[in-house]
Every structure is written in C-alpha cells, then in structure tokens.
Amino acid sequence: MQDFKLNRELAQLAVLQRIELSGPILRRIRKTFGRYFFSMIASKYFINPSRISKNYFYLMEKEYSIIKKYIQLNNNILSIGSGIGGLEILINKEFNSHITFIERDYVSKKIRYGWDKTNKEAYNNLKLLEIFLENNGFKKNNFELYDYDKGILPNRKFDLIISLYSLDYHYEFNLYKSYLNKVMKPESVLIFDTVRPDYFSDIFKKVEILKEDNNTVHKSKRIACSN
Numbered sequence: 166m167q168d169f170k171l172n173r174e175l176a177q178l179a180v181l182q183r184i185e186l187s188g189p190i191l192r193r194i195r196k197t198f199g200r201y202f203f204s205m206i207a208s209k210y211f212i213n214p215s216r217i218s219k220n221y222f223y224l225m226e227k228e229y230s231i232i233k234k235y236i237q238l239n240n241n242i243l244s245i246g247s248g249i250g251g252l253e254i255l256i257n258k259e260f261n262s263h264i265t266f267i268e269r270d271y272v273s274k275k276i277r278y279g280w281d282k283t284n285k286e287a288y289n290n291l292k293l294l295e296i297f298l299e300n301n302g303f304k305k306n307n308f309e310l311y312d313y314d315k316g317i318l319p320n321r322k323f324d325l326i327i328s329l330y331s332l333d334y335h336y337e338f339n340l341y342k343s344y345l346n347k348v349m350k351p352e353s354v355l356i357f358d359t360v361r362p363d364y365f366s367d368i369f370k371k372v373e374i375l376k377e378d379n380n381t382v383h384k385s386k387r388i389a390c391s392n
C-alpha cells in the first residue's frame with residue numbers, strides 16, 4: 166500500500182483528529198478566528214486534501230510500526246476512538262484481523278483539544294469511516310462499527326485493544342473501566358496514550374512504555390498494559 170486517498174470530508178476529519186496535520190497557517194487561523202471558524206470552515210476549505218492524505222498515511226505508518234509487535238494473526242481487536250481508521254487499515258492489510266470500532270458520530274462545533282471532563286468532544290462520522298475502510302480494502306465482514314452514544318457496546322473478549330490519543334487522553338479512563346474489565350482477558354493488551362502512566366502501574370501488573378511525546382502541550386506517554 167503506497168498511500169491513502171482522502172477526499173475533502175475525510176481530510177477534514179483527519180485534520181480535526183490529528184491537529185499536527187493542520188500546519189502553521191491553519192493553526193494561526195484557529196488562534197485568530199476562533200474554534201468555531203476552525204472546526205466548521207477552515208479545517209474543511211483551507212486544506213490541501215492530497216497533502217493531508219500523504220501526511221496522514223505517513224503518520225499512521227509510524228504509529229503502526231510502534232504497536233505492530235503486539236499484533237498476532239487471528240487476534241480479535243478493539244479500537245476505541247480510531248478516528249478515520251488509517252492505522253486499523255494497515256493492521257488489517259497485514260494480519261487480515263477482524264477489528265471492532267467504538268467511535269462517535271458527530272463533530273463538535275467548537276473543538277477543544279486536550280482533556281474533556283464532560284466527554285462531549287468528538288470528531289468523526291461513522292458513514293465516512295465505513296466508506297474509508299471499504300475503499301481501502303477492509304472487507305465489510307471483517308469490521309464492526311459501534312456508536313458510543315447509542316449505549317450498546319460489543320460484549321466479547323478482545324486480545325488487543327487500541328486507543329491512540331483518545332482513552333485517558335481526551336476523556337477519563339474510568340468511563341471505560343468496568344467495560345474493559347469485562348472484555349479483557351489477563352493476557353489481553355491495552356495500548357493507549359496518557360499523561361499519567363504511573364497511575365496505571367497500580368491497575369495493571371505489566372505496563373510498558375512505547376512512546377513519549379514531550380514536544381506537545383500535553384506531555385504524554387503511550388503505554389501497553391496487560392494483566
């Protein structure tokens with residue numbers, strides 16, 4: 166696979182989900198004209214979809230290389246807050262994995278990045294996510310989409326759970342704590358980004374640090390937890 170092709174709508178979602186794809190001009194527009202103008206207008210019309218496609222692909226390849234060692238053939242994978250699903254496409258391409266997604270189906274009108282106590286912030290569109298997966302060779306019978314806000318979550322055990330820059334980065338881990346208890350086996354691995362890795366050493370027997378983000382406003386670590 167050489168690249169992803171994002172149309173304008175998908176490129177907008179990618180920019181909203183990954184602010185680093187937006188570039189300095191768009192970030193300045195956000196500062197000057199505010200969050201509403203950025204979320205609704207600038208992130209859609211002041212972008213170059215083909216450049217974002219390339220950069221998004223590159224970013225997802227990098228993420229994939231960081232977590233790949235935790236994936237095995239026939240793993241049952243859950244992705245919480247996948248965004249448009251580039252990482253999951255790369256996983257499916259190589260491992261033909263079945264992946265279950267829990268995401269949200271709306272874009273906040275004034276996106277506020279960082280910690281969201283009320284868990285209201287979302288930037289996705291499940292129809293576009295589905296189209297993107299299928300257009301990139303992800304077979305329909307190999308994935309399932311769950312809308313977090315509909316209140317029904319998949320009820321089965323997963324081998325690997327991935328939540329990049331979503332769980333405990335944007336919203337409280339506690340929101341999913343009892344659910345994760347239900348769907349994880351002792352040997353299951355949960356990978357996510359957090360600003361408080363030490364907190365998780367008390368919850369899980371094994372916590373491995375995979376990546377450190379020190380140059381961002383929210384200094385975070387990506388951890389792989391099990392047991």
Ligand SMILES: C[S@@+](CC[C@H](N)C(=O)[O-])C[C@H]1O[C@@H](n2cnc3c(N)ncnc32)[C@H](O)[C@@H]1O
Pocket residue numbers: 182183245246247248249267268269284286287288289313328329330331335336
């Ligand atoms: C910063 S984006 C990260 C997207 C993707 N994981 C990535 O690394 O590019 C966070 C994602 O979490 C989703 N989200 C927000 N609240 C959520 C919740 N309670 N459950 C699942 N996903 C959620 C948002 O819609 C958004 O797509």
